[in-house]
């Protein structure tokens with residue numbers, strides 16, 4: 426076991442999690458503090474690559490490319506003046522101010538990164554969340570998930586195999602997606618696109634309908650966080666793509682062959698993907714001195730400091746944050762994660778420079794964007810100037826969706842690299858539909 430003691434000359438900031446919150450945070454801290462050696466910045470992640478989670482469904486469908494869309498963390502660390510440590514953290518000792526990173530083994534079982542204990546002066550927890558299965562029997566056993574890169578790649582492998590198998594053997598196949606939030610809806614549209622690549626005919630127009638896609642949602646509308654009018658609009662759009670909707674369907678059990686509802690109704694499926702609700706990692710509830718809510722999120726104050734412990738912060742999906750001065754919980758979304766990262770970066774920079782900063786975190790809901798693969802997109806933006814919400818769709822919404830991804834790239838790779846990335850993607854974009862076979 427390797428132990429790493431604090432670097433006494435400068436404060437050490439450890440960030441756990443290189444996701445939508447953690448990676449922009451270390452990018453800013455690395456440039457502002459790491460480069461001039463005002464602080465030592467360490468990023469820990471269980472994965473070696475980063476991909477922006479809102480586009481995981483496109484990794485699953487093969488629309489997003491590992492070679493150009495994944496960010497290699499050790500390489501990123503070199504450019505952004507921080508140290509990268511690979512491994513899963515599962516223990517934090519708040520008295521000793523120390524984290525434990527588990528060992529990492531390669532495919533042959535050889536240890537590539539040993540277990541490490543590292544002390545911190547400031548600790549930021551940004552480990553995100555996974556899908557909540559609500560303790561429904563056998564979901565873990567029979568369903569695929571979209572919680573990370575490896576999950577998305579497993580979904581891609583499975584979908585490719587069943588689609589090609591179904592085409593070759595001329596037999597029907599049925600896919601069930603549970604969860605009618607943004608992730609489930611966007612994933613369904615991507616799967617419809619994959620199905621179209623295989624048959625050459627849009628799913629809705631395929632007379633044989635050998636590929637069936639079922640979208641299952643417990644509440645009576647899709648995207649339950651949005652208002653009913655949007656729910657209805659999205660429902661008719663999904664149906665126009667040939668997706669069968671099951672709204673108000675409360676899943677009580679899954680088996681390898683079907684999904685069972687509360688009222689005894691069954692939906693026969695060969696492949697199930699669970700995409701509903703979030704749950705923060707259970708080990709967070711064991712961090713001494715901290716407080717967590719029912720879904721293991723760490724409760725924080727309005728400066729993102731974990732309640733009950735000193736110099737420990739939480740942000741993104743794993744944090745339970747109330748909007749400044751309200752009872753309103755901030756939703757687990759990428760834009761919230763990024764806003765928290767920007768706020769905390771400034772707080773930490775000021776703290777290291779001993780500049781007083783009493784500002785509080787305040788969330789600004791900039792709206793929502795839903796992309797239905799290459800078919801269409803919908804957007805909703807809150808305009809403070811006009812004092813109302815503006816809805817738009819089609820090419821403008823698609824551009825806005827790409828823009829949000831571009832902004833993430835600019836935040837973690839810099840504007841020049843983001844422009845080059847965007848141009849490269851445009852130039853190498855395949856014409857027509859495609860199915861990635863690897």
Ligand SMILES: Cc1cc2nc3c(=O)[nH]c(=O)nc-3n(C[C@H](O)[C@H](O)[C@H](O)COP(=O)(O)OP(=O)(O)OC[C@H]3O[C@@H](n4cnc5c(N)ncnc54)[C@H](O)[C@@H]3O)c2cc1C
Pocket residue numbers: 441442443444445446447469470471472477478479480481482512513514515551552553554571572573607608609706740741742743757758759760761762794
């Ligand atoms: C398919 C899908 C579509 C989505 N679409 C949208 C959308 O359109 N708009 C939107 O705003 N939001 C969307 N979201 C939600 C959004 O992705 C999350 O809210 C956001 O990624 C949260 O950021 P985060 O940094 O908290 O967590 P994440 O981005 O999940 O990052 C967590 C990081 O922590 C690492 N990690 C986890 N546990 C450990 C550990 N023990 N030790 C070390 N490292 C660890 C993980 O490897 C990961 O890199 C979507 C989510 C999904 C799954």
